[in-house]
Amino acid sequence: FALDANIVYMGSTGGNIYRSTNGGNSWTAINTGSTSPIIYGIYFFDANTGFVTGASGYVKYTTNGGTSWNIPTVSVTATETRIFGRKSPDEIYLLGDVNNIYKSTDYGTSWTTIPYKYSQQTIGLATNTMDINGTVMVTGGVNGLLNASTNSGINWYGISKVLNSINIYDIEYHSGTGKVWAAGRGTTGISNAILFSSDRGITWRTQSTPAGADYRSISMADENTGWVVGQNAAVIKTTNGGENWTEVTNVPSPTQTLTRVHFVNANTGWIFGYSGGSNLFKTTNGGTSWITQNYGSTDNGARWASMLDASTGYYITYNVSGSRIFKTTSGGDNWAENFYPNPGNLWSIKMINANTGYICGDAGRLFRTTDGGNNWETVTPPGNNNYTTTDWYDINNGVLGAGSGYTARTTDGSQSWLIKNTGGSSVWNVEMTHPDTIWCVQNFGYIFKYTYGSSTGITEWKNEIPENYILKQNYPNPFNPTTTIEFGLKKAGAVSLKIYDITGRLIDVILNAMHFNAGFMKITYDGSKLSSGVYLYSLEIDNRIIDTKKMVLIK
Structure with a gap:
């Protein structure tokens, strides 16, 4: 966790916490009296007030920069307790419980419990990350958990997927009505493995089936x-479009x-x-x-x-x-x-x-x-x-x-x-x-x-094979915010395309060891999340650097 450009905190296995006051050039150990085998989360509001979280519901906070640590008046049942914090307003959220998120607006003095399951989610799944924008809250977690709320956690719904423990094998789309059905295999105690959307996939719900099964195919x-x-x-x-599913028994001895x-x-x-x-x-x-x-x-x-x-x-x-x-x-x-x-x-x-x-x-x-x-x-x-x-x-x-x-x-x-x-x-x-x-x-x-x-x-x-490996200059250059990068492979290989700042620090990974056959590749890169400046983009084939070129982002 980086409080600013100089003050940085780092957690590790063994429950150890380290602090740097010079941007990571040197580190000092902080004794929290931790009983956690690993630190999963760190958040500081300022140089004095901060929280650390770890395994098995471990939570501690300090108000004096880590000289002493206290246990807050909240109990989190979690294998991995994680943390999310933000400023203006100052809020802290504890994650990892399979049913609830815990929120404090007074630096841990009092806590509010926020249930985050939605109506069709029949089992609890632990959160491990979240983000907030106004009244919109989004949580992510185990088994692909991705839930959202538009009213600060009062009501929740699933994003893109309504049941996080289904492996989906087949999908059927009805173009005339925009209805979509998906079938798969329920896991983690889930028996109903048919999903349905009536609005072209914007919202989803489960459809009840006679018995749990590993469904492989659907045909409407x-x-x-x-x-x-x-x-x-x-x-x-x-x-009736899946409102009711009945077992078919007259297929001869499948x-x-x-x-x-x-x-x-x-x-x-x-x-x-x-x-x-x-x-x-x-x-x-x-x-x-x-x-x-x-x-x-x-x-x-x-x-x-x-x-x-x-x-x-x-x-x-x-x-x-x-x-x-x-x-x-x-x-x-x-x-x-x-x-x-x-x-x-x-x-x-x-x-x-x-x-x-x-x-x-x-x-x-x-x-x-x-x-x-x-x-x-x-x-x-x-x-x-x-x-x-x-x-x-x-x-x-x-x-x-x-x-x-x-x-x-x-x-x-x-x-x-x-x-x-x-x-x-x-x-x-x-x-x-x-x-x-x-x-x-x-x-x-x-x-x-x-x-x-x-x-x-x-x-x-494109299946056009060059005589040698090629990395072309991006265009347009300078660019804002998108630019095109082209490269060619003389033979098949694992391709990585990486973005660095002018000091050589890795900024972004466009391709990460993705296998391509010989040919020419063209990719449009979006630099909207980067600041204006000079950047380097580097082509690697089978972990070997082929070429590196400069590009300039001007906003």
Whole structure:
């Protein structure tokens, strides 16, 4: 914690606190009499009055610059007690409790308890950070907790995700009404794993299901009728937009995990699953009855499927030694294998029309067909990543989702890509509802909707290979507040692009060891959070500095 440019405090393991009065050039130990094995938080209002927090509810404060320390009249039940403070008005907040935040406006003499769970949050999750702007409060914490209040903590709601302990695997968007459904796996005692938004993702709530399950796939035939399948042969159906979900029991002997459900209209749909050749089911009367079909393969069922219409569709087999592709033109009665180069682990297939489609998989595998699956050609993606999902709006506009938590979008049929880091974990599914609008779902309840109105923070990759590594001068230069940085890679590698001040102090990291294939990259950098001045930007490939250049920010 830095009180000003000279006075800086630092906590450590062992409960030790150190203070510097010369901007960090030298440090002096401060004895707090700590019994905490680690210090998690420090905040000082001035040179005399400050707080420290640590493990197991540890809180102490001083009013004489650390000469002596006292225990405040507040009890925090927390594994890791953290702190947030601000001035004008002088306020201190204690974080880490799974149910409450504790606030003091008189330097710890008295405390107010602020419950921060919202109505659909059924379990307490510990906060570890927060911020305040006027009456708006935002808290972040474990399992992706992200709650907000617009009235100083009186009422709370979830931001972007309503249930923080759901790993979300599939999403369904109804363009006519703006309704969105997401299905996944509940954890930490959470059983309901279907989320719903009626306002294009602005607000979310849970929908009650018959029993907790690891849901893997959702298909809405229209805004009212839909199906969800998952682990333990779970099949549920709604006829009122998810207000009620009922268990489906007339599917003939499904086993193990059901991986995909796909309805091409209100009557015709399929359920795909693991566990051999017979875990495939079809209905032609809206689920009144089902028949069993055969995959035509000895592999362990289907990982992913894409049905174009009532006759034509594809599926990818689940096989640890290498996935296979199968196609039907008879509505699933018969399946024939399609062959593709560089066999390996495949994750997702999307057929855009009867001729054109894409398949993605591990280790940078991306394949395209333009003749209905008879031939598949290798397409070079931005990096050698594990691509877990893909979706396409048309033959030009598509998106990839990666296990490393980023998306890659193309607007020219995979000739170039715009890369966006979601900041979350593995992307399990993406849906492109418009050439400029992408939804993606991830672990810990993350649902991202991104509208491409600006290229700020997005890396554009083109498959044009330079003879040598290149870092170009940014443009415009000077700039305010955005500038474009271009660089080229002669071969694949882990790329880092870092910003330093003129003294060599690291200021910002644009790319951090992100893997790219050989080619040219272009990224728009936003310097609005920086002060006017001269900065250095440095390109590193595989932890080796390639080049460094100057740029000037003038506000």
